[in-house]
Amino acid sequence: MIVKQLDDIKGTSHDIDTPTWNSRRLLLKQDGMGFSMHDTVIKAGTETLIWYRNHVEAVYCIEGEGEIEVIGGKTYPISPGMLYALDGHEKHLLRARSQLRMVCVFNPPLTGTEVHDQDGVYPLIEEENGVQR
C-alpha cells in the first residue's frame, strides 16, 4: 500500500510551479497505479491554454471559482463539486477567477516533471528498460 502526505511533496521535484498553476504530483507512473493523481492550484486571475493530446485527464474542483472554455465549443463554470473529464482530448482555456484547487487524474500517468509546451501539450514520456525515450 502507498501512503503519502501533500506536505511531503511540497518543495520536491514533484512540486511543479509555473506562472499560472502549481501541481503537486501525489501519484506518478512509477507508483504503478496506471494513472497519476495531482493536487493542483490554478492561480487567481490566470488563463492557461491546455491540450492533452497524449493523455486523458479528469479534474475535480474542491475550491475556487473559474471556467473552462473548450476551443470551438462551450464554456462551463467551475466551482467546488464540478468535475470535467477530457475524454476527447479537448483543447481548452482554463480560467481562474479566484484560486482554484483541483484534483487531477491522468491516464497514461505522468512521470513527474512534465510542463506544457507552447501548444499546451504534455509530452508522452515512455520508458524502455527503465530508460526514458
Ligand code: 9YT
Ligand atoms: C487542471 C489542469 O489541467 N491544470 C494544469 C496542470 C495539470 N493538471 C497538472 O499537471 O496537474
